[in-house]
Amino acid sequence: MIEMQDVWKEYENGVTALSGVSVRIPQGSFVYVVGPSGAGKSTFIKLMYRQERPTKGHIFVGGFNIERLRESQIPIMRRHVGVVFQDYKLLQQLTVAENIAFALEVIEASRRTIQKRVQEVLELVGLEDKRNMLPRELSGGEQQRVAIARALVNKPKVVVADEPTGNLDPDNSWAILKLLERVNDRGTTIVMATHNRELVNACKKRVIAIENGRISRDEERGDYGYED
Amino acid sequence: MAMKIRTIGRHGREGFKNLFRNGWMTFAAISAVAVTLLILGASLVLSVNIQSMSLNIENQLQFNAYVSDRVPNKELPKLAHELRSIHGVRTVTFISKAEGLKRMKQILQSNSDLINGLGNPLPNEFVLQVNNPHQIPQIANEVKHVRGIEKVQYGASVVPKLLSVMTIVRDTAIIFIAGLIVMGMFLISNTVKITIFTRRREIEIMKLVGATDGFIRGPFFVEGTLMGIFGALIPSVLLYEGYRWIRHQVALFPPFSLLPTPYVMDRVVLVLLACGLFIGVWGSLVSMRKFLRV
Numbered sequence: 245m246i247e248m249q250d251v252w253k254e255y256e257n258g259v260t261a262l263s264g265v266s267v268r269i270p271q272g273s274f275v276y277v278v279g280p281s282g283a284g285k286s287t288f289i290k291l292m293y294r295q296e297r298p299t300k301g302h303i304f305v306g307g308f309n310i311e312r313l314r315e316s317q318i319p320i321m322r323r324h325v326g327v328v329f330q331d332y333k334l335l336q337q338l339t340v341a342e343n344i345a346f347a348l349e350v351i352e353a354s355r356r357t358i359q360k361r362v363q364e365v366l367e368l369v370g371l372e373d374k375r376n377m378l379p380r381e382l383s384g385g386e387q388q389r390v391a392i393a394r395a396l397v398n399k400p401k402v403v404v405a406d407e408p409t410g411n412l413d414p415d416n417s418w419a420i421l422k423l424l425e426r427v428n429d430r431g432t433t434i435v436m437a438t439h440n441r442e443l444v445n446a447c448k449k450r451v452i453a454i455e456n457g458r459i460s461r462d463e464e465r466g467d468y469g470y471e472d
Numbered sequence: 473m474a475m476k477i478r479t480i481g482r483h484g485r486e487g488f489k490n491l492f493r494n495g496w497m498t499f500a501a502i503s504a505v506a507v508t509l510l511i512l513g514a515s516l517v518l519s520v521n522i523q524s525m526s527l528n529i530e531n532q533l534q535f536n537a538y539v540s541d542r543v544p545n546k547e548l549p550k551l552a553h554e555l556r557s558i559h560g561v562r563t564v565t566f567i568s569k570a571e572g573l574k575r576m577k578q579i580l581q582s583n584s585d586l587i588n589g590l591g592n593p594l595p596n597e598f599v600l601q602v603n604n605p606h607q608i609p610q611i612a613n614e615v616k617h618v619r620g621i622e623k624v625q626y627g628a629s630v631v632p633k634l635l636s637v638m639t640i641v642r643d644t645a646i647i648f649i650a651g652l653i654v655m656g657m658f659l660i661s662n663t664v665k666i667t668i669f670t671r672r673r674e675i676e677i678m679k680l681v682g683a684t685d686g687f688i689r690g691p692f693f694v695e696g697t698l699m700g701i702f703g704a705l706i707p708s709v710l711l712y713e714g715y716r717w718i719r720h721q722v723a724l725f726p727p728f729s730l731l732p733t734p735y736v737m738d739r740v741v742l743v744l745l746a747c748g749l750f751i752g753v754w755g756s757l758v759s760m761r762k763f764l765r766v
């Protein structure tokens with residue numbers, strides 16, 4: 245469950261990115277966040293994993309009161325929220341399997357858990373045969389699947405993705421969306437900011453449109469709805 | 473929070489690798505610390521030895537007071553008593569005219585007939601030992617004004633002068649070394665800062681997947697601390713062997729001798745390691761505080 249109550253975000257430079265956003269996203273939903281460039285989509289997403297703090301308002305994600313979170317609690321919260329980016333953020337010197345294992349190593353998981361979980365997510369994203377390859381030996385779509393595998397390896401309740409298909413061709417974008425749908429089928433909440441009209445229109449989900457820092461539209465099984 | 477052995481091993485490994493990631497910076501930082509601690513160590517060795525030498529000199533700190541010939545022999549004990557009661561005087565020893573002459577003849581030996589025809593030209597004499605070398609000029613002055621004392625003579629106050637020069641040298645050295653230590657910390661923190669910068673992508677991912685601050689800091693802490701320790705080990709070895717060698721050389725000229733090697737160097741090495749550790753820990757903490765904010 246994700247909930248925002250009258251959330252405002254003003255950056256240090258005085259730009260107001262969000263002005264009074266309230267929203268409720270039940271556990272297990274799949275939500276697209278759409279809107280023009282600079283509307284505040286990334287800000288909306290960053291608030292959910294405490295990359296940014298709200299200037300005002302309340303945010304709850306998976307039982308954590310995000311804006312009240314103590315510094316020492318942030319790492320714990322992050323283990324319950326998977327994050328996926330447009331640029332994958334993989335470590336170039338590590339193999340596919342090592343990149344995924346990294347997420348578990350740095351939270352001091354046991355060797356057995358790491359082995360087991362890495363194998364599970366590799367199967368889920370269909371990259372077992374490429375487990376020993378380096379990121380630069382993979383296509384963009386495959387790299388993004390590794391990044392998603394890494395986001396899933398902690399079994400998070402929520403996965404937020406900021407333009408995960410932004411760098412991908414239509415086929416690869418479609419594969420990523422199908423993968424995220426499969427993750428969603430297992431009960432994980434997915435919040436995905438996107439500019440990809442085809443995906444949004446072809447695969448109907450709840451659509452939250454943000455314009456000028458405000459939610460301008462919120463529809464179940466909505467359309468992309470912009471001409472950009 | 474108890475840290476797993478495996479985690480400590482990982483921090484150690486990563487921290488060690490960090491040292492080589494920006495090898496030249498590491499080299500510069502370690503060298504700076506090493507030079508600093510070499511100077512610190514050398515001054516310590518020197519000052520410990522000078523102190524023990526001056527303690528030896530201080531132990532025999534004394535001066536002479538000559539008695540006027542007009543004072544009759546039976547008054548001498550009273551005079552001795554008066555001198556003994558002066559504040560700061562530890563012992564008073566009487567040397568009679570005759571005894572003085574005997575000593576003089578011993579010193580002159582074969583040339584003693586030079587003074588044979590003169591009768592005894594020496595006065596009665598007191599030798600005064602004092603508690604504190606710095607007080608000699610003052611006490612001597614007081615003694616000079618005692619009735620019956622004709623003249624006082626002390627070793628041109630070499631010792632107090634030596635001591636005050638040593639104090640100045642020591643204070644200058646402390647300031648100088650403090651400056652060098654700050655520079656060492658700065659270089660280490662700068663090196664750690666650069667490592668943090670070159671690893672910012674890993675740090676970013678660590679934060680995103682929920683690594684704790686302590687875990688993220690581990691390798692950088694190890695890196696800085698290792699630089700400090702290596703910076704201390706180098707001058708420790710150099711000084712230890714150097715002191716052993718110099719002591720050996722000095723021992724060839726009998727009246728001089730340096731304090732035993734383990735006695736001096738075990739402490740000096742401990743001090744250097746403690747300083748290196750402190751510099752390293754502090755240097756890495758400074759840059760982590762600045763550059764590893766969540």
Ligand SMILES: Nc1ncnc2c1ncn2[C@@H]1O[C@H](COP(=O)(O)OP(=O)(O)OP(=O)(O)O)[C@@H](O)[C@H]1O
Pocket residue numbers: 255256257259260261279280281282283284285286287288
């Ligand atoms: N770190 C920041 N500091 C200052 N201003 C920022 C920061 N991040 C975003 N902004 C501003 O906040 C506003 C919203 O930015 P945001 O990144 O949320 O937009 P977006 O909807 O994700 O846009 P896009 O579709 O181009 O990714 C913009 O005006 C942007 O300039």
Ligand SMILES: [Mg+2]
Pocket residue numbers: 285286287406
């Ligand atoms: Mg954005």
